[in-house]
Amino acid sequence: MKQLIIIGTLLLLVQTGLMVATHTLRNTDTGRPAGGPFLHLKAADVTEMVLEDRDGRRLLLKKEHETWLLPEKDSFPADSGRVQEFLEQIAGLQRGWPEAATAEAVNRFKVATDQFEWKLTLRQGEKVLGIVYFGSSAGLRKRYIRADGDNEIQTFTAGRYELETAADNWIDTGILQLKPEQVVRVDLPGLHLERGPDGLQPADLSKEEEIIRDRRDQVVRQLTGLRVAGLLGTVEKPEYGLGRPVLSYSVELDDKTTINYVVGREEDLSQSADEDGAAPADDESFVLKVSNQAQLFHIDAWQIHEIKNITRASLVRAKEHKQPTTDGSAHQVEQ
Template sequence: MKRLIVGCLILLLAQIGLLAATRLIDRTGGTQSGKGSLLAFKAADIDEVLLEDGEGHHLALKRDKDRWLLPEAGSFPADSARVQDLIDRLAAMQRGWPEATTAEAATRFKVAPDRYVRKLNLLKNGTAQAIVYFGTSPGLRKMYLRGDNDPEIQSLTLSAHDLELKLDSWIDTKIVQLKPERIKRIELPGLLLERGQEGLQPADLKPDEEVVKDRRDALVNRLAKLTVTGLLGTEVKPEYGLQTPVLKCSVELDHGEIVEYVFGQPQKLAKPAGKDAAPAPLTDLSFVLKVSNQGQVFRVDSWQVDELKKAVRSSLVRAKTPAPAASAAPLPVPAGQPPASQAK
């Protein structure tokens, strides 16, 4: 009898443990319990995303064939991979163990229609396919969410940054990048690189000089792999400092196109008067960039510009190391005479 009681107790504890583990897995935002899709839409159908907060701020993204654009920024290219990743994650999310199901909890967790942190509307041809309310965070990089007209509140591994409303957070930061192998010529102040048999090298390289390849490659990649951090519009304003640039350079590509770069240092604005005055929009940590083949003016981090400004010929070139002298051949030994090593 005792053995039967002990066996039943062990079985009961095992079932309780399994139930607790299953609920824990559901709440981690990883593998869900397989009760079906949380949101009934197909990721491939979505061609527009509307994101807003409860204070009237909003952000729109629209798909054009295989890329996403920002209509509010003149259809500037968005980070398509990031947009599609968000859509795919929501489409693949399975219904797990709900955190709560009441209207009171929806208001408390800020996932109610009239009280939310973020509201995401996914559309196809102007028709809503899914509406999701995102609320407060139950833990690190997690958010509560609830589908429209769905009482169940779930949690998902997501951070507030993933649902940012600022345009700069969604732009394609690699828009001005080039393929290094397509660069035929680079002109910087006091330095001219041209492509030869050994790749890009100073145009005035002397026979007794050689290129320090790792430094050359680092410089070429810095210019070719420039990243932008923000949009400043299409108007070139005087305060951007582009009329008196801190750096000008150009790149000629293999098909003949010449891309010109002008970097300006924003003027330091006087400290605004009054406690409610707005702060200056640009800081000492950023420069302004205008690229000849782009309509927008960009903000770039200053460390990228500093590296280009420091580029000089002497850092890329060194004297060739003389080849080691060939060892002298031993003199022939006369017949009948022992080698010097054996002579006494």
């Protein structure tokens, strides 16, 4: 009898151990078996990406000469680095233990062909390389995911931002950025900067003045580091306020190219003015027109305010001179 109890206890321990091990393997990435790639494709082979959401919104991205573009936005450049990183993440996804593999689960996790949160179609020319359905949340920054024609449901690490169908979330926001060393002249309201031996400085800098270098360098970063927030199309509308600009300036480059910048304040938001007639800063919406770009841009208000606040007085100071003292030593005085 005692021997039977011992055998029974051992069997129970073995069974419990197997259950724990199985549970652990199913819930840890390290314990998952190598099930092969989720999709059988290479990121480099993808030349077109279509992302659709459950509400019917659609984003099209197309690769031309290693650059990703937005064809439905006048082929405006997308953030190619971000697109490529996303594709490599999809192409490199490996199968683990499936979360489920039944027709009922496909609908429950919202990864069905007619019920999904997002649908991703990857093509090479006219050839479809793969279709992926993204479903409901599977935890922090994780989504249930299923490949077309496959009942296995896996998980994919991706936040909502990575799956946005709005074009503004995929554009190359740094399209207007310049190299500081390219700039040879800047014409701002009441201030003209020209490149000298030590970099940009006011054109009328006198011998008794000197440039404040850290402040000048900051100004150069502001002028050459513009980032756009969104696209407004190529048609200039009256409500964009470009006919009554709040700021106009130009930048000349070392190849003799001159780029003109015109900034308007959108009228629909500027109607919510305070008692002095100025729109509250938090409600300001600015539109930027750039002479070498077909698109009009939304641009964050803080960037416009920084440029508007650039003044000559903030960039220069009087030189310090040494004058002799009564004991024959010298000290500096500011003129």
